[in-house]
Amino acid sequence: MGRNPIYWDDPESFKPERFEQKSVEYTGYQFEYIPFGMGKRMCPAITFGLVNVELPLAHLLYHFDWGLPDGMKVDDLDMDESIGITVGRKNDLYLVATAYYPSWNE
């Protein structure tokens, strides 16, 4: 359902920006998007799971500026997926992280 072209434009492509235009709930009421399942067997740890994604991600974005290695463009990114119970990257992602030191005097 999460890749049904009736609901999703170009469903096989990784396009996080699609969510900028489409407001969709993930709590099991909109069946085209159920990352935590739905009904009585849905994930009981939605909040815990989300916090454990959002908090590390927020720290990484706050404490570093991120860029691609020299000469590389966004379109050059290898987005091949591995096959498994969950989908992950097939090959490692290489990024250049530059430490960001917030000024406490601002």
Ligand code: HEM
């Ligand atoms: C972002 C993180 C997570 C995602 C995307 C996720 C997703 C899911 C999905 C899709 C299901 C299956 C629902 C179904 O069978 O219809 C599930 C079930 C479950 N999840 Fe999660 N989960 C996450 C994190 C966690 C964490 C951190 C825990 C425990 C600390 C957890 C505990 C469980 C349990 C116990 C079930 C089985 C519920 C049941 O069968 O009654 N999940 N989860």
